[in-house]
Amino acid sequence: xxxxxxxxxxxxxxxxxxxxxxxxxxxxxxSAEAAAAGAQLVAFPEMTLTGYPPEDLVLRRSFSAASEECxxxxxxxxxxxxxGDLPAYVGYLRRTDDGAHNSAAVLHRGEVAASxxxxxxxxxxxxxxxxxxxxxxxxxxxxxxxxxxxxxxxEDLWWPGPPTDAAxxxxxxxxxxxxxxxxxxxxxxxxxxxxxxxxxxxGLPVAYVNQVGGQDELVFDGASFVLxxxxxxLARSPQFGADLMVLDLQLEQHAPTTxxxxxxxxxxxxxxxxxxxxxxxxxxxxxATPLDGLAADWAAIVLxxxxxxxxNGFASVVIASSGGIDSAIxxxxxxxxxGGDRVHxxxxxSAYSSGGSVDDAVELADRLGTHHRVVxxxxxxxxxxxxxxxxxxxxxxxxxxxxxxxxxxxxNGEGHLVLxxxxxxxxxxxxSTLYGDTAGGYAPIKDxxxxxxxxxxxxxxxxxxxxxxxxxxxIDKPPSAELAPGQLDTDRxxxxxxxxxxxxxxxxxxxGRSQLLADGVEAQVADDVVRLVDLAEYKRRQNPPGPKVxxxxxxxxxxxxxxxxxxxxxxx
Numbered sequence: 091x092x093x094x095x096x097x098x099x100x101x102x103x104x105x106x107x108x109x110x111x112x113x114x115x116x117x118x119x120x121s122a123e124a125a126a127a128g129a130q131l132v133a134f135p136e137m138t139l140t141g142y143p144p145e146d147l148v149l150r151r152s153f154s155a156a157s158e159e160c161x162x163x164x165x166x167x168x169x170x171x172x173x174g175d176l177p178a179y180v181g182y183l184r185r186t187d188d189g190a191h192n193s194a195a196v197l198h199r200g201e202v203a204a205s206x207x208x209x210x211x212x213x214x215x216x217x218x219x220x221x222x223x224x225x226x227x228x229x230x231x232x233x234x235x236x237x238x239x240x241x242x243x244x245e246d247l248w249w250p251g252p253p254t255d256a257a258x259x260x261x262x263x264x265x266x267x268x269x270x271x272x273x274x275x276x277x278x279x280x281x282x283x284x285x286x287x288x289x290x291x292x293g294l295p296v297a298y299v300n301q302v303g304g305q306d307e308l309v310f311d312g313a314s315f316v317l318x319x320x321x322x323x324l325a326r327s328p329q330f331g332a333d334l335m336v337l338d339l340q341l342e343q344h345a346p347t348t349x350x351x352x353x354x355x356x357x358x359x360x361x362x363x364x365x366x367x368x369x370x371x372x373x374x375x376x377x378a379t380p381l382d383g384l385a386a387d388w389a390a391i392v393l394x395x396x397x398x399x400x401x402n403g404f405a406s407v408v409i410a411s412s413g414g415i416d417s418a419i420x421x422x423x424x425x426x427x428x429g430g431d432r433v434h435x436x437x438x439x440s441a442y443s444s445g446g447s448v449d450d451a452v453e454l455a456d457r458l459g460t461h462h463r464v465v466x467x468x469x470x471x472x473x474x475x476x477x478x479x480x481x482x483x484x485x486x487x488x489x490x491x492x493x494x495x496x497x498x499x500x501x502n503g504e505g506h507l508v509l510x511x512x513x514x515x516x517x518x519x520x521x522s523t524l525y526g527d528t529a530g531g532y533a534p535i536k537d538x539x540x541x542x543x544x545x546x547x548x549x550x551x552x553x554x555x556x557x558x559x560x561x562x563x564x565i566d567k568p569p570s571a572e573l574a575p576g577q578l579d580t581d582r583x584x585x586x587x588x589x590x591x592x593x594x595x596x597x598x599x600x601x602g603r604s605q606l607l608a609d610g611v612e613a614q615v616a617d618d619v620v621r622l623v624d625l626a627e628y629k630r631r632q633n634p635p636g637p638k639v640x641x642x643x644x645x646x647x648x649x650x651x652x653x654x655x656x657x658x659x660x661x662x
Contacts, residue, residue, distance in 0.1 A: 093340040094263070094366045096237045097373065099124035099132040100299040100335040102312040102327045106401055107141030107305055108153075110160040114139060114167070117180055120334060121168055125176045127336040130235045130367055133179040135270055135301035135310075136244055137192060139164070140183045142270035142301060143308070148222045154185035161195055161202060169200035177203065177234055177362055179241065181268055189224040194243055194268055196232050196360070204360040206230040208243040209253050209353075229256030229352060233361040237341055240294075242267045247288050247296065252353025254292050260357050261346035264339075265289070265296045273311035273390045274641055278329065278380050281313070286321030293319050295339065302332055304397030307635045307646050309390045313380060328378040330389040338373045384549040387538065387639050388423075394637030395534045396427035399507055408506035410497050410527070411435035411454060411462070413447030416511040416535065418454050418564045419547050423534045424509060425559070430459030434506055437464040438493045440471060442574060446563070453561045467492045486573035490526025498529055507531045510634055515540035515586060517633060517644055518593045519619060520626025521579070528633050536636030537643045539593065540569070540586040584615055592619050598642050603658040620658045628652045 101120045105113050117134060124132040136142050139160050140153070147153045161182045168174060181194040184205070192208040207226025229252070231240045240262035246253040247267045257265055265288070271281060281298070289296045295318050302312035314327040316337055327333040381389055399407060407424050411417045417435075424433045435458075437451045448464065455462035470492050474480075480488055501508045508530035512522050514537050522528050535543060547565050551558030569579045569586075583589055592611055595601040596619070601609070606616040630644045631652065642648045 092343050094236050094343055095338065095368050096235060096264070096341050097128055097130050097336065097338045097367070097369055098297065099127065099129035100297060100314045100316070100327065100337075101132055101134045102299060102302050102314045102333040102335065103134065104303040104332055104397070105135065105138060105141045105301055107144055108147060109141060110139050110156055113141060114160055114164045117164060117178060118167060118171060118173075121173050121176060121178050122171065123334055124336065125173050127334075127373070128369065128371075129176065129336055131177045131179065131239065133266055133268055133297065133299045134181060135299055136181045136194070136268050137183060137270060138181040138194075140181075141305065142181075143305070144183065145222075148183055148190045151185065154183050154190055157183040158185070161197070165197040165202055166200050168197055174199040177232065179266065179268060181243070186224075190222060191226060192223045192243060193226075194241065196241070196362070198362050203362060204230050204232050204241070204358070206241045206243065208246060209355065210245040210249065227355060228358055229253060229260070229355040230358045230360070231257070231260045231262055233359065234363055236343070236364050236366040237264060238262045238344070238359070239264045239266050244269045244271070247285055247298075250288065250291055252351070252355050254288055255349040256352040256355050256357055257292060257294065258344075258347040259349050259352055260359055261344045262294060263341045263343055265292065265294050267296065267298045269298060269300045270310060271300050272308040272638065273386070274639060275387070278311060278313040282315060282317070282323060286317055289317045289319055289321045294344070295319050295324075295341065302330060302393075304394035304401070304637065306398070307394075307638050307643065309394040309637045309639075311386075311390065316375075323377060325375040326377045326380070329381050329386065330393050335376070336373050337375055338369055384542070384546055387542070388546055388550065390639050391423055391534050391538070391637045392426045395423055395509070395532065398532050398635075399428055402507075404505070404507040406432040406434060406506045407509050408434040408436060408497065408500055408504070409509050410493055410511065411437055411451040412511075413437070413444075413450035413454070413564065414567075414569060415543055415547060415564055416513055417451075418560050419543050419550075420509050420511045420534050421454060421458055421460060422547075422550055422559050425458045425460065431461075433458065433460040434500075434504075435460045435462045436497065436500065437462070438467050438496060439464065440466075440489045440573070441468050442489075442577070446567075450561055450564050454559075454564065457557060457559050457561065465496060467496065470496075486571070487523045487526060489573050490523035490571075494523070494526040494529035501531075509534055510536075512536060512633070513538050513540050513543050514640070514644070515590055515593060517630055518597055518626070519583065519589070519622040520629045521583060522629065524629055524632060528629070530634050533634045533636030536633060537639045539590045541590045584619065588615065589619065592616065593623070596620060596623060597648060598640060617659070624650070624654070624657060627654070
């Protein structure tokens with residue numbers, strides 16, 4: 091079997107939903123870099139021009155028309171840039187009489203030389219694609235430098251079936267998959283394992299390019315890769331950063347193969363160039379080591395926060411800094427994301443705040459280099475109390491709401507984005523105050539359980555041993571909202587090392603009461619926590635967005651009816 095040299099580029103890049111002109115400019119810039127590196131083909135992520143996911147924007151005919159016009163204009167601009175001979179595989183949105191299509195096109199010599207629609211449209215994960223798109227009915231390959239490249243989009247390679255059978259039927263030498271796959275724990279390895287199966291089944295190398303960056307609650311981690319026909323990783327881009335992978339392969343040429351079926355897909359092949367292009371300077375493959383555990387989660391929430399701030403045009407952020415662990419970790423995330431000079435922290439002590447907490451917030455600001463101020467809420471709470479005479483929980487919530495009002499006032503007056511500090515454990519059980527500590531624009535740790543908040547703080551300090559950013563006493567102190575004398579979180583909740591595993595089982599894995607008890611959870615604890623989780627749905631619906639890191643993030647992956655009489659109980 092003969093082999094053909096092939097140099098191609100995977101453009102793992104940062105895109106912005108709706109910014110067609112900006113995304114097209116990104117394609118032009120990176121295509122120039124790929125051409126300078128001698129690439130014969132450059133591939134970009136799923137829905138490159140529109141950004142991903144565009145959600146309900148795809149329902150607007152004006153948006154799809156703008157996407158198609160942008161694609162045609164981009165083809166001509168690339169040619170005008172002197173890049174017309176470099177085929178660029180670019181994702182976009184197109185519309186037919188049938189509806190909207192998640193599509194990608196090969197741009198070559200000023201024209202749209204080939205286009206392909208996504209075949210599989212699963213209704214899980216990022217959003218319900220069945221609602222937005224119609225599936226394609228064509229399997230498309232292009233010939234570049236004598237190499238037959240089968241073009242696929244996202245889940246077209248996630249299952250065996252018509253797309254991979256079609257690749258064999260046309261005698262493809264390489265499977266190319268463009269994707270927009272968001273981060274969640276363990277997913278990078280899952281992608282490689284899954285596509286390694288496809289590579290082995292087809293006997294073909296697989297090239298996979300993913301986007302990078304934050305988009306509302308999603309964080310795309312990149313981690314683009316190339317596998318050989320046996321599923322071995324040949325090259326891998328780093329996670330959580332833009333990267334242009336340029337790789338040389340010696341590809342075996344394959345003859346078309348008779349397959350039982352292609353699922354009714356029409357096979358199309360577009361020849362761009364038949365002559366192989368030998369390379370005199372071999373590009374060594376780079377295999378970046380993927381992040382895992384706390385390092386990956388930290389990178390995800392930092393990137394998600396940075397892109398939410400910057401893509402939405404905020405110059406700075408403001409955080410209510412209580413001297414506790416949650417606000418400390420959010421301040422550290424924000425500092426890593428955009429720099430301490432763009433972070434404002436505010437202490438809002440009440441009559442119940444300890445002097446140590448106020449001092450700890452000052453030390454945190456000094457270590458992080460944030461702008462810090464102290465605004466006492468005691469006079470404002472007194473004014474409300476003189477009028478309302480609240481007691482108990484109502485008095486506690488009043489303090490939180492005064493803080494929320496002050497934070498939003500600072501935001502409005504000075505233009506900062508308010509970052510809220512609630513974690514996933516609190517969000518799960520409703521341990522927060524609506525219009526108080528939930529008031530804000532973005533919630534960096536809303537998908538991070540409390541026990542991991544502590545673990546992340548220790549991990550982050552280990553990365554800067556010369557001067558850890560988070561004061562050790564903040565990590566070590568018992569957690570308290572300090573809304574009543576001597577108050578501790580454990581006054582109303584189980585210890586977090588008990589609570590978090592229970593929440594993981596109930597929220598992440600949908601375990602019922604009987605399963606919780608079988609797992610060793612005490613009946614009263616299980617009943618109390620499940621009740622809190624079920625009753626707090628209305629609060630979760632009103633929380634700001636935040637980066638998804640777990641398999642089931644509240645709001646995006648897990649939604650229960652607010653009006654709902656189903657309860658897990660001892661008689662069920």
